[in-house]
Amino acid sequence: MSQIIIQGLLLSGLYALIAVGFTLIFSIGRVLNLAYGAYLMIGGYVYYHVTQVLDMPQLVGILLAVVFGCGVGVLKYTLLVKPLKGDHVAVEISTLILAVVIQAGIVLVFNDSSKILHPIVPGVWRVGGATVTFNILTAALASWAILIGLYLFVRNTHIGRAMQAVSMDTKGAAISGVDPDRINLITWGISGGLGAIAGVFFASYTQLNPSMWVAPLIIAVAVVIVGGIGSIIGTLIVAHIIGFMEIISTTLIAAELRGVFTMLLIIGVLVMRPRGLFGREEL
Amino acid sequence: MAFLEIEGLSAYYGKARALHNVDITVEKGEIVAIIGANGAGKSTLLDSIIGLTSIRGDVRLDGDSLTGLASSAIVERGVGYAPERFNLFPYMSVLDNLMVGAYTARHDTERNLELVFDLFPRLAERRNQETYTQSGGERQMVSLGRALMTNPSLILVDEPTIGLAPKVCLDIAAALNRLNQENGLTILITEQNANFAMSLASHLHILETGEVRMSGSAEELGANPELKKAYFGNTHGP
Numbered sequence: 001m002s003q004i005i006i007q008g009l010l011l012s013g014l015y016a017l018i019a020v021g022f023t024l025i026f027s028i029g030r031v032l033n034l035a036y037g038a039y040l041m042i043g044g045y046v047y048y049h050v051t052q053v054l055d056m057p058q059l060v061g062i063l064l065a066v067v068f069g070c071g072v073g074v075l076k077y078t079l080l081v082k083p084l085k086g087d088h089v090a091v092e093i094s095t096l097i098l099a100v101v102i103q104a105g106i107v108l109v110f111n112d113s114s115k116i117l118h119p120i121v122p123g124v125w126r127v128g129g130a131t132v133t134f135n136i137l138t139a140a141l142a143s144w145a146i147l148i149g150l151y152l153f154v155r156n157t158h159i160g161r162a163m164q165a166v167s168m169d170t171k172g173a174a175i176s177g178v179d180p181d182r183i184n185l186i187t188w189g190i191s192g193g194l195g196a197i198a199g200v201f202f203a204s205y206t207q208l209n210p211s212m213w214v215a216p217l218i219i220a221v222a223v224v225i226v227g228g229i230g231s232i233i234g235t236l237i238v239a240h241i242i243g244f245m246e247i248i249s250t251t252l253i254a255a256e257l258r259g260v261f262t263m264l265l266i267i268g269v270l271v272m273r274p275r276g277l278f279g280r281e282e283l
Numbered sequence: 284m285a286f287l288e289i290e291g292l293s294a295y296y297g298k299a300r301a302l303h304n305v306d307i308t309v310e311k312g313e314i315v316a317i318i319g320a321n322g323a324g325k326s327t328l329l330d331s332i333i334g335l336t337s338i339r340g341d342v343r344l345d346g347d348s349l350t351g352l353a354s355s356a357i358v359e360r361g362v363g364y365a366p367e368r369f370n371l372f373p374y375m376s377v378l379d380n381l382m383v384g385a386y387t388a389r390h391d392t393e394r395n396l397e398l399v400f401d402l403f404p405r406l407a408e409r410r411n412q413e414t415y416t417q418s419g420g421e422r423q424m425v426s427l428g429r430a431l432m433t434n435p436s437l438i439l440v441d442e443p444t445i446g447l448a449p450k451v452c453l454d455i456a457a458a459l460n461r462l463n464q465e466n467g468l469t470i471l472i473t474e475q476n477a478n479f480a481m482s483l484a485s486h487l488h489i490l491e492t493g494e495v496r497m498s499g500s501a502e503e504l505g506a507n508p509e510l511k512k513a514y515f516g517n518t519h520g521p
Contacts, residue, residue, distance in 0.1 A: 158386055165372050165383045172370030175333055177358035177387035177433050 002128035004247055010132065012243025013140030014201055015219050016147055016236045021194030022220035023227070023235045027167045028187045031088050035076065035095040036220055037213030038102040039069050039195025044203030044212065045110060046196070048117055058120060065200050066193045073192020077185050099213055106210045114209040120201070139201035146197065150190075151232045163187055215259065222262050226269045228276010238277065241265075284346055286311035286469055287332075287437055292340035294324075294331045294493075301327040302493045304340070309437070309471055309486075314463050316484035317473040318514055324493040325473035326367055329439045332471075333357050333364045344437065359387045363435030367442045367473075369426040373415035377406050380414055380425050384432030391434050398466070399428035402458050420451035427458065438462070440472040444479050452476075456483055477514040481505060489514070 022036045043065040050061035076098065084090045119135035126132075154160035165173040166183045173180055202216055219242065227238040242262050249257045269276060285308035294302040302324045309315045319325045331338045334354040342349045349357050358364070372380050381399060385392040400407035403424040409417070414425055423443055430438055440459065444452040460483065462468040473490075474480035480487060481501040489497040489510065497510065504510055 158382075158389060161375070161379055161383050162386055164375055164379075168372040168374060169370045171335065171366070172372060173383065174335065174354040175358060175364040175366065175370065176383045176429055177355050178383065179353060179355040181353075182355075 003130040004244075004251055006127065006130045006132055007251075008240075008244040008247040010136045010140040011247055012240040013143040014136070014198070014205060015223070015243045016239035017139075017143035017194070018198045018202060018216045019220040019223035019239055020147060020150065020232060020235050021191040021198065022217075023224055023231070024163075024187055024194070025191050026224045027231070028163060028184060029081070029091075031081070031091050032221065032224065033076075033095050033191070034092055034217065035099040035102065036191070036195055037215075037217030038099040039072060039192050040199030040202055040216045041102065041106060041208075041210070041213045042072055043069050043196025043199030044117070044208050045106060047200040048115055048203070048208055049110075052115075052118065062197065062200055065196045069192040069194070069196025069199070070189040071192070073188040073190070073195070074185060076192075077188035081188065082181065082184070099217075103210050103213065110208075110210070112210050114207050116207050117200075117204045120204050135204055139205060142197075142201065146194070147232060147236060150194070154232065159183070159186060218259065218262065222266050224276075225266050226277055228269075228273075228279025231278070234278045285309060286313075286345055287471065288341075288343040289328075289332070290341045290343070292328075292331060292338055292342065294327050294336045294338045296327075296336070300493065301336070302331065302338075305490075305493075305495055307488055307495065307498075309469055311436075311469055312463070312467050313486065314459070314470040314472065314484045316480035316487045317471070317490050318475070318477050318480050318487055319473070319490035320475060322492075323490045325490055326441050327493075328490065329364065329366070329441050329471070329473060332439060333362055355387070358433050358435075361434070361436040363430030363433045363438040365423070365426040365430045365438065365440045365443065367445060369422045371414045371422055371425055371429070374413055376411050376413055377417075377425055377428075378410040381406075381428050381432050384429035386433075388432065388434035392432070395432045395434060399431050402431075402461065403428060420447050420454070423447060423451070423455060424458075427455070431462070435468065437469045437471065440470060442473055442475060444474065444476050452479060459483060 018040065022033060025031060025033045046065040046068045047061040050056050050064050051058055080094050081091055084094065119133065121134040121138045123134040124131055125134060125137065154163060162173060162178040162183050165176065165178055166180045170180050203212065222242055223235055223238045227234040245261050245265065246258060249261045287309040289305055289307040292302055292305040293300060305328065317325050317328060327336060330336045332342050334349065334352055334357045338350065344360060344362060349360065372383065381396060385395065388395065405421060406424055406428055414422055443455045456479065459470060463470055472480060472483065484501060486500055487504050488495050497504065
């Protein structure tokens, strides 16, 4: 039981970090950024290259992963999303195509074999009959720290409030002096950075390979569909529902069921409550 | 040179023309009203001044052209806007809505917040309330307050009395008068309620199907029998 609770909490923390960058974009533009999983892959590979090929310190690896993630987010908004503005289907299809292109690029540069990342923090901790790797513990603690930081940023800074404003009423934001384009650009950059750092932790928890973008994308899509809202608190709650559901199903039923219940939950919510569990009425 | 000069302004929604060759000037410190029925182009006119529609012609503020600038840049140059539908941020508190208005005028946040709460004490009492739970009158106050937080020298107010109780209309009129007389704010207001507009404005323009049909002082327009019948029929005031 304690194993389930501890593993559930840790995995959910990681899932919340994986999903939050995706929900930010959904919140501000009502767009599903299907290339989001590729941010995680880029983050993971940049970190791998910097720390395990170039043998540079971990902090440098994390920073460069974030810089690359932000850069890809900003470029994607500027070159793809902005020109296609307003056409959600076109944006979503093009982001999916972009993910496949990035996957091909990764194969070209790093080849298609899986790579194991060294644990960011090696070692294990035994607590209450459960075994916890310091790696997943670090990932979960970092997730919480980043999510709290992001929450405070969105609630208490001018740019954060402007992000909320654009997500609720673009015209209202524009006549308040906020440039919605600039806020979109900033949000896509932040989303890319969040995705990249989530990718570092996700890759250290699983492994690096050129198709690793699919699993986190499903988690992120699930959080948005099940939650129905792009809020940070909502993301956190739904990430815990999904994280615990996955731990319970893989521990008590069968490890092969990883992800299956998440899919079923997506379908169930789409059928029963298309607005999502925490979705608000459009005003 | 007038403070606000609108010259040969035509506005389009796609291929449909909503305004045709509109010329309007507003002197510094003046209240000017645009009167017109639904669909006359009143909101389009204000949207065009603040850069939300594609236009032909020119809009100048204090001699500087605003044409082609982004809305955020126009706001930064001193134009505040309280639109008809408010366009508030429904799941943010009153205070946060006002703080978004301070985005380009951060150094004056404290002073402007004091002005807004002094003008509308009800907003100070309900500063933590999310705006989607508020009444129309309260939302109008937040909308005006948010426009004031941008530090405007000109404020555009789109049909402030629509759907509001008479008592609230009087409060809004008092607030606009105070802003004009005590703070020297220039105000361009649109209204269907011609009596409300006349009670505030020194100069009025009648807008019909996207064109200015007639202009003049409140006395001049009030004395025109045809206009009196069409627009000033309600003698009970707001």
